[in-house]
Amino acid sequence: MAPEVSDVMYDQMKNNFGNASATNFYGRQARKILDESRHTIAQSINCKDSEIIFTSGGTESDNTAIISTALSRKDKGKHIITDATEHEAVLKPMAYLESIGFDVTYLKPNENGEISAKQVADALTDDTILVSIMYGNNEVGAVNPISEIGELLQDHQAYFHTDAVQAFGTEEIDVKATHIDLMSTSAHKLNGPKFIGFLYENEDIHIPSFIKGGDQETKRRAGTENVPAIAGFAQAVKLADEAEKKRRRESYYSFKQRIEKHLSDQHIKYEVNGPKGPKALNHVLNLYLPGVDRGVLLTRLDLEGFAVSGGSACTAGSLEPSHVLVAMFGADSPKIQDSIRISFGKDNTMDEIDTFSKKLIEIVSDLTN
Structure with a gap:
């Protein structure tokens, strides 16, 4: 972690122990930090504060985006498109969905590890409900044509998800310009803490909460918010301007x-x-x-x-x-x-x-x- 990040987190752990869902003074203090951090992060990808859902990291964000989308939209179709070079946090949820009756198409990359928008277009069917293509590959550094794929899907029912864990923090990402519906990130890839990330969820789509429990994150992710880690995440985002x-x-x-x-x-x-x-x-x-x-x-x-x-x-x-x-x-x-x-x-x-x-x-x- 960057020293500035650990300093912010230590200060929050020491001086701000309230539950952000509580209405008392201490809870309001925590809520203020939570809201400010959410705003900082939302601005970094050009989205609304309400479109940021804090999670435990990239794996939870990927699982939420993929499994919740599939299970909630199965009445519209059971076809999903992804690529063979995805992280295990995408491939294993895909394998799970296949085991319960979904049809997954795995696109093969070129010799540089890249997927083309044409491959996605050729694989699309009327039953496709989700396209999940990583922003940039964690092993070979290949960057996929996210904007082209997003544009391609504008007139299709499929939601567009991208795992941007490796790209967030080094690449300039604008979720509106690239027509991304769902995007997964993790703070530790940009010198923030492990165990915290976010899922961007476009306000025009609605998928159910993956983790069941309380009504935190406007009922989209149950569990008491990890305010010190979220504050550290926001500090890491500020540093990576x-x-x-x-x-x-x-x-x-x-x-x-x-x-x-x-x-x-x-x-x-x-x-x-x-x-x-x-x-x-x-x-x-x-x-x-x-x-x-x-x-x-x-x-x-x-x-x-x-x-x-x-x-x-x-x-x-x-x-x-x-x-x-x-x-x-x-x-x-x-x-x-x-x-x-x-x-x-x-x-x-x-x-x-x-x-x-x-x-x-x-x-x-x-x-x-």
């Missing part, structure tokens, strides 16, 4: 270029999995290193103090191959076993990138000679 987002995008892209230059200068064989150039989520760099055992490389880097993964952190403890790379290249591709995922944060420096690159080259050279 337009100028800071631009700085981060440029910084991350320069990191990618520097690593690639070091590898090329030392004649290390590699390929980038995902989009080339700046039009990507540049805090992610996925590298194919032919003939290098991923597990050994990750272990060696870890012992040197570098935290690098073989895929999504949510499945990092698994030996299963990356489903994203399988979708992009096929299950038999050597890229499945010989690729690593490097990610950057706002506090990384070019000196750290140079140190990492030197160690990466040293280990790769050792493993391939």
Whole structure:
């Protein structure tokens, strides 16, 4: 977390213990912080305050958007469109819906990991009730044509959901201009706290509360609001203003270029999995290193103090191959076993990138000679 975020959260935990649903003085204090935080976050994506629903994070937001939409609209159809590179927080709800009779179409990405609006158009049927396409991919950084897909669905009954967990905080997102109906986020991707996120829900659509209980969040998400975390989330959003987002995008892209230059200068064989150039989520760099055992490389880097993964952190403890790379290249591709995922944060420096690159080259050279 950013220090400014943890400072705000500590202050709230220490001095503002009221329940935001209570009508007493302490409750009103908490409600004021809740309302101000909601306003800050709503402004960042160009929506109304009332369209922000606070959740426990991206997984809950995805599950709510997907399952609640499907179950509440099944009388209009049982067809859903998504893509094969989605996070498990989308794919597993889809699998659940398939198990109870829904029909899910999984679009196959191109070699850069991207989905096209034409693919969505070709898959649409009169029974399609939901299209869920991620904003940007968490493993290879591919950015999908969200605005084109949103425009495409303007004259269709399907709701449009996007998992923007990786994009929110680095990309400029306008939910109205892109015609997004539902959008999932998580605070920890922009130096906020874990365990808090929001679901944007367009006021023109209505889906039932996924978690049953009290009437919090105007009856759309039961459970006492986590005011300290919400205040921390809002502070993280303030820090990631337009100028800071631009700085981060440029910084991350320069990191990618520097690593690639070091590898090329030392004649290390590699390929980038995902989009080339700046039009990507540049805090992610996925590298194919032919003939290098991923597990050994990750272990060696870890012992040197570098935290690098073989895929999504949510499945990092698994030996299963990356489903994203399988979708992009096929299950038999050597890229499945010989690729690593490097990610950057706002506090990384070019000196750290140079140190990492030197160690990466040293280990790769050792493993391939």
